Amino acid sequence: MNEIEATITVNGTRLTRRIEPRTHLIDFLREELGLTGSHVACEHGVCGACTVRVDGEIRRGCLTLAVQADGRTVDTVEGLSDSGELAVLQQAFHERNALQCGYCTPGMLLTAQALIREQPAATRDEIREFLSGNLCRCTGYQAIVDAIETVLRMPRKEVAR
Amino acid sequence: MKPSAFAYARPRALEEAFALLEKHGDNAKLLAGGQSLVASLNMRLAAPGILVDIGALAGLEGIALKGKTLVIGARTTHRAIERSEIVARHAPLLAQAAPHIAHVAIRNAGTLGGSLALADPAAEWPACCVALEATIVLASKKGERRIAAAEFFRDLYTTALGAGELITAVEIPCAAPEERHAFVELARRRGDYAIVGLAARARVRNAVLAGLRLVFLGVGVTPVLASGAMAALEGRTADDAALRAAQAALDRDLAPSADLYTSAQAKRHMAGVLVARAAAALAG
Numbered sequence: 503m504n505e506i507e508a509t510i511t512v513n514g515t516r517l518t519r520r521i522e523p524r525t526h527l528i529d530f531l532r533e534e535l536g537l538t539g540s541h542v543a544c545e546h547g548v549c550g551a552c553t554v555r556v557d558g559e560i561r562r563g564c565l566t567l568a569v570q571a572d573g574r575t576v577d578t579v580e581g582l583s584d585s586g587e588l589a590v591l592q593q594a595f596h597e598r599n600a601l602q603c604g605y606c607t608p609g610m611l612l613t614a615q616a617l618i619r620e621q622p623a624a625t626r627d628e629i630r631e632f633l634s635g636n637l638c639r640c641t642g643y644q645a646i647v648d649a650i651e652t653v654l655r656m657p658r659k660e661v662a663r
Numbered sequence: 664m665k666p667s668a669f670a671y672a673r674p675r676a677l678e679e680a681f682a683l684l685e686k687h688g689d690n691a692k693l694l695a696g697g698q699s700l701v702a703s704l705n706m707r708l709a710a711p712g713i714l715v716d717i718g719a720l721a722g723l724e725g726i727a728l729k730g731k732t733l734v735i736g737a738r739t740t741h742r743a744i745e746r747s748e749i750v751a752r753h754a755p756l757l758a759q760a761a762p763h764i765a766h767v768a769i770r771n772a773g774t775l776g777g778s779l780a781l782a783d784p785a786a787e788w789p790a791c792c793v794a795l796e797a798t799i800v801l802a803s804k805k806g807e808r809r810i811a812a813a814e815f816f817r818d819l820y821t822t823a824l825g826a827g828e829l830i831t832a833v834e835i836p837c838a839a840p841e842e843r844h845a846f847v848e849l850a851r852r853r854g855d856y857a858i859v860g861l862a863a864r865a866r867v868r869n870a871v872l873a874g875l876r877l878v879f880l881g882v883g884v885t886p887v888l889a890s891g892a893m894a895a896l897e898g899r900t901a902d903d904a905a906l907r908a909a910q911a912a913l914d915r916d917l918a919p920s921a922d923l924y925t926s927a928q929a930k931r932h933m934a935g936v937l938v939a940r941a942a943a944a945l946a947g
Contacts, residue, residue, distance in 0.1 A: 504670060504671075506671055506673075522668070523668075523669055523670065523671030523714065524665065524666040524667070524668055524669055524704070526665070526701075526705075529665075545664050545665075545705050546664070546702040546705050546706055547698065547701075547702050547765075547769060550766070550768065553768055556771075556772075559742070559771040560767060560768040560771060561768050561771055561772050562698070562768050562769060562772070564701075564705065565697055565698050565701045565702055565705075565769070565772065566697065566701070566772065567671075567694075567697065567701065567714075569671055569673075569716070570694070570697065570716060570718060572673070613767070613768065616767065630853075631853055632767060634766055634852065634853040634854045635765065635766025635767060635768055635769065635854055636766075
């Protein structure tokens with residue numbers, strides 16, 4: 503099947519590739535670009551392990567075709583780690599032991615960061631609701647909610663550093 | 664799971680999209696946000712020959728007020744509707760329903776037009792559009808036509824969309840000053856499809872309900888107008904006697920089928936619970 507040329511800015515780097523239309527964004531990032539931080543699990547939009555940002559908003563990497571990202575900006579856990587944007591959250595996940603097996607963590611971090619930006623006054627219930635699209639099969643979620651709550655309750659200056 | 668191979672086109676103008684639809688017929692599928700379509704491709708429930716991505720077409724996105732009509736472009740995302748102050752003011756039903764649609768990452772991509780075109784019987788937007796007496800604007804090579812939402816949903820995943828047609832916008836009459844809206848649903852988990860949901864709308868004066876519209880989702884192959892329950896509540900307050908009458912009327916209004924998890928009887932019970940919740944919210 504014919505490949506399509508697409509130009510995508512991934513973690514700040516603009517690149518042009520020929521992509522088979524059926525390639526998911528998440529597989530393009532992982533297999534073509536070697537960005538294996540975002541994970542693949544359910545592949546039908548249920549689990550959130552593949553969460554990435556497209557034009558600044560979180561998306562399912564398995565429900566987005568890579569060719570749909572043509573002309574757009576994509577950010578992954580690697581880019582947001584390097585930029586330091588996730589540093590406070592990552593530290594809180596570490597301190598609260600919110601990783602367990604770690605498979606869901608990249609998706610959790612991106613979703614949690616979206617919550618921190620959009621609902622800085624979120625309650626524990628609202629944190630759980632916002633995270634409802636990210637499944638952790640180690641179960642519990644308690645430590646994850648604790649870590650996010652820790653960041654939300656910090657003075658804003660520290661969070662934004 | 665990975666989709667089977669397909670060709671892909673990203674038209675820049677409507678005419679180009681119409682030409683592609685004409686050329687490929689049933690072999691083509693329109694791609695908007697892709698939040699249902701890509702999942703069904705992944706599971707190989709669908710295997711179109713070509714996807715026509717309408718993501719680059721101008722003029723299909725946005726929320727605007729035109730006189731007393733709220734016009735929402737077909738490619739407007741669930742999230743944009745959820746966040747819109749204009750929607751909250753003039754069609755609060757949509758603002759209430761939006762957070763029930765899947766999860767944030769999906770609402771950031773999924774679109775109003777995509778949801779209407781798919782016509783999933785458990786989806787929120789079709790029931791809301793019927794409750795709001797919205798008009799759906801369709802375009803094809805032959806031009807534009809408008810159809811009432813109540814006429815648009817024909818059967819399970821089946822709409823009035825003809826060959827070569829696509830949805831461009833939805834027109835919604837702005838809520839009148841005395842009008843109130845309530846959206847309620849019951850799901851097994853947050854973000855799951857509703858088992859039963861209800862989009863409700865009425866004019867309310869001194870807690871008396873008038874001009875009711877009660878539209879259920881999840882209990883039929885299309886959104887279901889509960890005309891018996893509407894009549895039972897018309898001109899009444901949401902008192903116990905009126906609610907019991909409305910709940911009794913639902914037995915005739917609704918004929919839900921059992922699914923893997925929920926019996927028809929349980930769905931009827933849930934519908935009754937939702938009528939009471941919605942009526943209380945409208946009257947309160």
